Amino acid sequence: MFSFPRGATIAGVSVTTLKAILTSIQRTNSFRSAIQLQSVAVSQCDYAVAIEAAIHAGLVDPDGAALTPLGYAVLGASGKARLPRDTALGLLRSLLEAAERCNAACDRIYEIEEIWLFGSLIRGADTVGDINLVICWAGRRGTTLKERDQRTIARFREIYPDAEWSEVWNMAEQLQDRDLFGEQRNSAYRVHAGIEMLIDVAEPCMKVFSLTDGIITAPVALDRHPKASTRKNAAGPRVTADDRDRLLALQPTPRPMPANWPCLTNGQWLPTARMFDLDPATSGFYHVARLFDHFHSGKRLNLLVFTHHDSHQLSERSLAALPGTFNGREAALIVTDHKNLVLQRGMDTGQYGTVIYNITLSDYGFGGKRSSALGAGEVAVYEDLIGYYLASLVYADTLSARTLDASIAMIHFFSAMPGNEAIEARMRYWANHLVKATPSDSRAAA
Known part of the structure; x- marks a missing residue:
């Protein structure tokens, strides 16, 4: 995982615009859908140029209209200012102390089994873009599923009386997030879903909290999670800060854009007022x-x-x-x-x-x-x-x-x-x- 400085561009296109078209391509597997995104500030041609930049940068597969591992990394990258290492360590300590309080609260019906840390913070970087975490929750021992559901619904209604109805598991996730991070999570924390992801990517990591030991005072950095062997093919190649630096320096060789970029799927050319950013006063x-x-x-x-x-x-x-x-x-x-x-x-x-x-x-x-x-x-x-x-x-x-x-x-x-x-x-x-x-x-x- 990596972060970009504010205002960063890849092949002349802002990372913000690239993220918009990557999000669309991820959902639709279609370049045309990305070109037709609705935005007051960005024309269809701007989005088409962004797709060109994404193809040159290796963020999307031009044949399958699908994100590559590098594309997913850019989509998930942070655009925030990087944190000094000491600040990040302080935030990590605050999180672990909150985890201890969660497990100690007798009225809670879930508990934290493990917290794993990975990313630039364990690699010794002077600054970090995010604090990358995997947090493993479980139902509190000695409680039944029915009991946990009933208590989750009652507590959620007490804290959020005006909230619309949602699934019980979603209520539990919101309550867990509130208990651990407070009413508003600090944007420096980047929580990844499921220990399986950490096993699949086989990234260097360390366990910093456990149900039995609480805060681990001398965590050991591992080359990969103990259950991981090699990086799974589905996880794609490892993306590093060197990949980010290459993207920021990218200057592709110009070439014509696809002749059908403003066309529908049947080939019909359909000009619109949003094709280009033109001055209405001219x-x-x-x-x-x-x-x-x-x-x-x-x-x-x-x-x-x-x-x-x-x-x-x-x-x-x-x-x-x-x-x-x-x-x-x-x-x-x-x-x-x-x-x-x-x-x-x-x-x-x-x-x-x-x-x-x-x-x-x-x-x-x-x-x-x-x-x-x-x-x-x-x-x-x-x-x-x-x-x-x-x-x-x-x-x-x-x-x-x-x-x-x-x-x-x-x-x-x-x-x-x-x-x-x-x-x-x-x-x-x-x-x-x-x-x-x-x-x-x-x-x-x-």
């Missing part, structure tokens, strides 16, 4: 808002983005499976009622903090269901929409590159779209509006 914001209104109120405005992973969706549209090169970053397929297009992007780093960014667009004529011919006005609408979609990718790609690598001073942009010059012109038009709408205190995206 003309750029006004023009983008008008396009959103037109998109959501129009008819036959389909724009879908596919990669080689989308074989089922492709077959539904009578399109052949895509080769592995269509990974969504270097290449992707754009499908519309106007035409199907191959999108290719690339980023190459040069000298003196420069990046060469290329984007090309070409017609894709291999099968697919085609609608009836569109009129000139409808074609113009689609060219405008495709242009905005491409501009949003360019904007997001450059914002991502400059976020992940703060050393980038200049991005040289090149585009080639033979036969699609009208789309290219609309892309540049919309990219200009997005830049104009960028708040002055934000990083410029182009």
